[in-house]
Amino acid sequence: MGKIIAFANQKGGVGKTTTCINLAAYVAAMGKKVLVVDLDPQGNATSGLGIDKNKDLKTVYDLIFGEYKIEEVILPTLLEGLDILPSTVDLAGAELEMIQMPQREKIMKGLLDSVRDSYDFIMIDCPPSLGLITVNALTASNSVIIPMQCEYYPLMGITQLMNTIRLIKFHLNPSIDVEGVVMTMKDKRSNLTNEVSDEILKFFGKKVFFTYIPRNIRLAEAPSHGEPILIYEPSSKGADAYLSLAEEFLDRNNIKYNPITKETKIKIREVNNG
Numbered sequence: 001m002g003k004i005i006a007f008a009n010q011k012g013g014v015g016k017t018t019t020c021i022n023l024a025a026y027v028a029a030m031g032k033k034v035l036v037v038d039l040d041p042q043g044n045a046t047s048g049l050g051i052d053k054n055k056d057l058k059t060v061y062d063l064i065f066g067e068y069k070i071e072e073v074i075l076p077t078l079l080e081g082l083d084i085l086p087s088t089v090d091l092a093g094a095e096l097e098m099i100q101m102p103q104r105e106k107i108m109k110g111l112l113d114s115v116r117d118s119y120d121f122i123m124i125d126c127p128p129s130l131g132l133i134t135v136n137a138l139t140a141s142n143s144v145i146i147p148m149q150c151e152y153y154p155l156m157g158i159t160q161l162m163n164t165i166r167l168i169k170f171h172l173n174p175s176i177d178v179e180g181v182v183m184t185m186k187d188k189r190s191n192l193t194n195e196v197s198d199e200i201l202k203f204f205g206k207k208v209f210f211t212y213i214p215r216n217i218r219l220a221e222a223p224s225h226g227e228p229i230l231i232y233e234p235s236s237k238g239a240d241a242y243l244s245l246a247e248e249f250l251d252r253n254n255i256k257y258n259p260i261t262k263e264t265k266i267k268i269r270e271v272n273n274g
Contacts, residue, residue, distance in 0.1 A: 002035075002119035003253070004112060005179055006141040011157045012128035014149040015184030017044045018219060019245075020125040022238075023145075025049075025228035026246035028082035029268065030257035032120040035074065037112065038087035039133050041094075045125040046086040049077045050226035053088050061090040063111060065097065070111050078231060078272055083119075095132040104132065105172055109140035120255075130164045138168040143179035148200060150186045150193040150212075155200065178204070180252070182245065183212040211245040214238065231272050234265045 007020040021036060028034045038045040039060060043053050051057070058066075058073045063085070074083050098104045112122055124137045138144065144165060148154050169176050181204045187193050201208055213219075216238035222229045229239045243260055250257045258264075 002033075002116040002122050003143070004116060004122045004124065004141045006124045006126055006134075006137040006144045007147060008126040008134060008138065008144050008161065009146055009148065009154070009157075010128055010130045010134075010161055011149075011154045014147050014154050015182075015213060016128070016147045017048060017125050018223070019145070019147040019182050019184060019213065019242075020123050021045050021048045022219075022228050022230070022242040023246055023249060024082060024121070024123045025079055025230045026242055026260065027121060027250065027257075028079050029230055029260055029264065030246060030250065031081070032250075032255070032257065033081050033118065035083045035085065035115070035119045035122045036077075037085045037108075037122060037124040037137075039091070039108070039137055040087060040125055040127040041089050041092040042127075043087045043089065043091075044223065046084060046088070047226060048223040049082070049084050049228065051075060051077070051084060051086050053086070057086055057088060059090060060085055060087045061094055064094060064107060070115050074115070078227065079268070091133070098132055098136075105135050105139050108136040112140050130160065134164075135168065135172075138165065138176060139172045141173070141176055143177050145179045145182060147182045147184050147213075149184050150190075150196045150200070152192065152196060155196050158203065178207050180249075181208045183208065185215050186212045187215050209245060209248055211241060211248050213241045213245070216241075227272075230265075231268060234269070 007016050009016050024034045024036045062068055063073045074085050077084055126134045126137045218233040218236035219238035222232040
């Protein structure tokens, strides 16, 4: 049975989607079957994994309110072993419509439980809010990964997120826990960055991944090309960081994996370059 992980932070611009899709890509490249679930109406995970949102897509919205089976909505991506449940702006009004539905907090749980045996991991990219869609993601998940930008404002909002997780654990999903915290956009030369990093470590302790994600122009460019960093620029510092994060993530879960070698990177690029 696959493990379901929500990537959540109500603060936007902290590297949440970037972390979700790139960790998913590396884990898939290491031989695991992974599904990314895009629950953000902006659909950045969808476009970041090469799906054209201008086409007549079946999306999460259609799955919730239509008569489609989840297998009809899931799409393959550029990487073997990595699938996506796509999203578009149609999802923006979903919370208002979901309010009238029975068991509204558990809609995604029912949908994802039907396919979790087909995947090693299901990774949910949550919207930058703590509304009903994020509640659905947390209710469906075994754990949460919190990407945190190493700046002052993201740190200030973390109490609200932790309170939400505690409420979900008490009322809806007793098994949920924080999987880990990923420090993103870290500039080790900045005193503020180092001070915020220290505060994150004090607050979360061993939950913080040793691997941090540096500021990197290649990571910023990759989504506009519809490619995870593993395909776009596997020799960049950003790619090295997400490779290290994937290894640490799988080690924490006591899961054996195929190491990413130079030959693996060449093969992936050859396949995607035709």
